[in-house]
Amino acid sequence: MADHPQLQDLVKYLAVQLVDRPDEVIVEEMEEEGAAVFELTVAEDDLGKVIGKQGRTARALRTVLSAAASKVRARALLEILE
Amino acid sequence: MEEATNVLKTILTKMGLEADVVSSENEERITLEVTGPETGLIIGKKGQTLDSLQYLVNKIVSKKVGEGEGKGVTVDAEGYRSRRAEALVELAHKLAEKAKRTGRPVSADPMSAADRRVIHVTLADMAGLTTRSEGEGIYRHLIVIPTGGGGATVASPSGGSPSGGGDGDGGASE
Numbered sequence: 001m002a003d004h005p006q007l008q009d010l011v012k013y014l015a016v017q018l019v020d021r022p023d024e025v026i027v028e029e030m031e032e033e034g035a036a037v038f039e040l041t042v043a044e045d046d047l048g049k050v051i052g053k054q055g056r057t058a059r060a061l062r063t064v065l066s067a068a069a070s071k072v073r074a075r076a077l078l079e080i081l082e
Numbered sequence: 083m084e085e086a087t088n089v090l091k092t093i094l095t096k097m098g099l100e101a102d103v104v105s106s107e108n109e110e111r112i113t114l115e116v117t118g119p120e121t122g123l124i125i126g127k128k129g130q131t132l133d134s135l136q137y138l139v140n141k142i143v144s145k146k147v148g149e150g151e152g153k154g155v156t157v158d159a160e161g162y163r164s165r166r167a168e169a170l171v172e173l174a175h176k177l178a179e180k181a182k183r184t185g186r187p188v189s190a191d192p193m194s195a196a197d198r199r200v201i202h203v204t205l206a207d208m209a210g211l212t213t214r215s216e217g218e219g220i221y222r223h224l225i226v227i228p229t230g231g232g233g234a235t236v237a238s239p240s241g242g243s244p245s246g247g248g249d250g251d252g253g254a255s256e
Binding site for chain 2: 052070
């Protein structure tokens with residue numbers, strides 16, 4: 001399901017820019033309790049790149065995603081799959 | 083500079099936001115100023131979104147040009163950073179006044195490294211107190227510690243050296 005292709009594209013763009021293996025970035029959209037959940041998968045070696053020290057990169061990704069979602073009056077969550 | 087501008091413009095477009103980016107540069111940093119009707123959303127609560135955008139743009143640009151190469155990038159909107167800096171200088175003086183008046187260490191709320199730096203620098207030359215940061219990650223916060231010199235009305239017995247020149251370890255037992 002992909003109700004918010006633009007948000008999905010945003011998450012994918014940012015992840016692709018951050019990792020060493022952009023071809024292994026997968027973003028899938030799910031719906032859970034009225035929120036759009038974006039599941040991000042990256043190459044194992046790239047996990048640290050999207051999480052960051054003390055989760056700082058993941059937090060920045062979530063903040064930017066939330067701002068973009070609020071613009072279209074949606075609630076969006078980012079899950080990084082390990 | 084073009085690289086940083088393009089990255090930020092791309093992110094904003096993909097966020098579905100209408101905005102323009104004006105770039106400028108000095109010897110140390112690149113500044114990207116966002117303008118347009120949606121700067122409120124771009125700044126976010128307490129500048130959180132602006133900080134996140136700045137963090138990601140720096141990460142992405144340094145990946146492109148090589149870690150440690152190139153200049154740091156500041157992302158600003160509607161002069162938010164300078165307004166924030168003014169508010170922080172004001173806060174620094176309030177914290178200093180309270181620390182001196184009570185003779186006890188005063189903690190600020192957790193804030194970013196850049197914000198803490200403004201307060202450290204503001205109070206660096208002030209007599210009778212010292213500043214340091216404590217805590218990890220998002221909990222890291224700044225503490226203003228009276229050192230007993232420079233006009234403190236109450237001397238803290240557990241505080242550091244009375245002359246204030248010490249190693250910044252004064253008040254560690256608090």
